[in-house]
Amino acid sequence: MTMVAEGRDGTGGATPPRWTPSAAELDDVDMVLRGAYRGVNGFVAGSPGREPAPTLLVPTDVADRAREAGRLLLLEEEGVPVAELAPTATWEPGDAAPGRRGLVGPLRDLGEHPRGSHAALRVAAPGPSRDAAAVLGVPVDRPLPLPVLVAVRAAADRLDARVVLFPLTGHGRPHGLDGPALVRTCLAVRDTVAADVVPVAVPRRGGADGGVDTSADTDLVRHVAAAYGATHVAGPAVSGDGRHGQDLPPVVDLPAVALDLRTGLWALESDVPVAHRSTLLTPADVDAHLTEVTDRRAAPSLDLFDVAIHRELRRTRPGGRLGFAVLLTGLSGAGKSTIARALHDTVLERSDRTVTLLDGDIVRRMLSSELTFSREHRALNVRRIGFVAAQITGHGGVALCAPIAPYDDVRREMRAMVESTGAGFVLVHVATPLEVCEERDRKGLYAKARAGIIPEFTGISDPYEVPTDADVVVDTARADPGAAVEEILAVAATRGWIELDAPS
Ligand SMILES: Nc1ncnc2c1ncn2[C@@H]1O[C@H](COP(=O)(O)OS(=O)(=O)O)[C@@H](OP(=O)(O)O)[C@H]1O
Ligand SMILES: Nc1ncnc2c1ncn2[C@@H]1O[C@H](COP(=O)(O)OP(=O)(O)O)[C@@H](O)[C@H]1O
Secondary structure, X not given: XXXXXXXXXXXXXXXXXXEXXXXXXXXXXXHHHOOOOOOOOEEOOOOOOOOOOOOOEEEHHHHHHHHHHOXXXXXXXXXXXXXXXXXXXXXXXXXXXXXXEEEEEEEEEOOOOOOOOOHHHOOOOXXXXXXXXXXXXXXXXXXXXXXXXXXXXXXXXXXXXXXXXXXXXXXXXXXXXXXXXXXXXXXXXXXXXXXXXXXXXXXXXXXXXXXXXXHHHHHHHHHHHHHOOOOEEOOHHHOOXXXXXXXXXXXXOOOOEEEEOOOOEEEEHHHOOHHHEOOOOOHHHHHHHHHHHHOOOOOOOOOOOOHHHHHHHHHHOHHHOOOEEEEEEOOOOOOHHHHHHHHHHXXXXXXXXXXXXXXXXXXXXHOOOOOOOOHHHHHHHHHHHHHHHHHHHHOOOEEEEEOOOOOHHHHHHHHHHHHOOOOEEEEEEEOOOHHHHHHHOOOOHHHHHHOOOOOOOEOOOEOOOOOOOOOEEEOOOOOOHHHHHHHHHHHHHHOOOOOOOOOO
């Protein structure tokens, strides 16, 4: 979160305090403004165990100023005000968020709904309906395979219900699919299941390694689905235990389906005689394949996905492949650039991947020429590299980064930036001892640092925090660059991020 400077306007009156909430809080703003929180018109006090509700945490001084001014402008990430909060109370989050305070109060729509693709589909929740017709809501956090579509259609027919697919397009990208791509996979099968599609900004929890937090999300999606008139919910994103929630729509079990060997199509298990059911492809296989596809370890099988979904997946994820970044960190002269260059050549020689080399020196010249070697500037430098690497890897590319990156917290930030796009990240500590680096002194910098001519020199007069989360540790005093390259690529290959030809 960032505090946007508060100022005074030309008339001498105080301008309202401004605040940019977190991505998940902005999703909540969006949902409140669209009525997706049923009757909740603003932020409420946090209280664990209650049904899902929108909460906002701000630094204590922002809370004080907002209370004093009677309002707080909430800005989206690019600085556009989207809503105004009229604070009526505060609450203490306690140890969970030291230095922060919760703000309670109604939200006023400032007429901007800049968040999210497919604006025309993002309708406001209709509010309580007297229409008794059944509606089966299907929250969607990953592409729906054919057997699930068949099961959803059958469940809807049993209930005599209309189907509404709710792609969850809020914060997070746990399966490497961003919101727009997820909406497109729903639109691709809209006719197959005769469904409406309504994107909702429910945050998709879980990191790049998947793992939607089903208990939290199941309650929230049931809540939101209810606001949009769902009388029942079903689907992979609500495969929880369907517990409690008095006025929440019940979770419907999807009927069992089987692959009918006579037709090659999925059908209700009860409609396929046992002798004609495929034992090669069971619903458990489908689940396993879905996990592999959504974690991008495998390309989607045509048998399991509607061709239209298949086309969307290919479009979003060229070759079905996951990008990854390698961050080589270590002292000056440790061998980062040498290994990065060798990695670059090897990837080009043994795969068809695109590779971008973000070497420390090049970045300093092209992206960060105005920066010094202070802690703040080094952090900013590495953050910039992380941002570029996230862009590259988010589109399936390979980014090789070789700055010193001496600070643990900034390296972790970079990992999070890259992983948030669904891409992979390999942290390599090029752990050449200082004595060896100093002995090499290729650029004569250590001599100058020892003489005090270069201040703040890493390892001499500036800190280097040794990583505790390295995926690979290389000591170039012992191993040659080729061995380091093999070790690093083996990690990426084992995690399914690259396929390499044998060395020629
Ligand atoms: N004070 C000080 N400390 C460390 N390094 C210095 C300094 N001044 C200049 N240099 C040269 O700058 C290169 C390191 O820049 P980086 O961008 O990789 O550093 S950082 O990640 O921002 O800390 C580093 O390059 P490498 O030797 O390739 O690591 C040095 O050549
Ligand atoms: N096993 C090794 N791996 C990488 N570099 C090595 C190795 N052994 C010796 N060197 C030498 O160490 C120096 C490392 O310089 P460089 O790659 O520019 O380091 P950095 O980018 O970390 O500052 C080069 O002269 C390189 O030839």
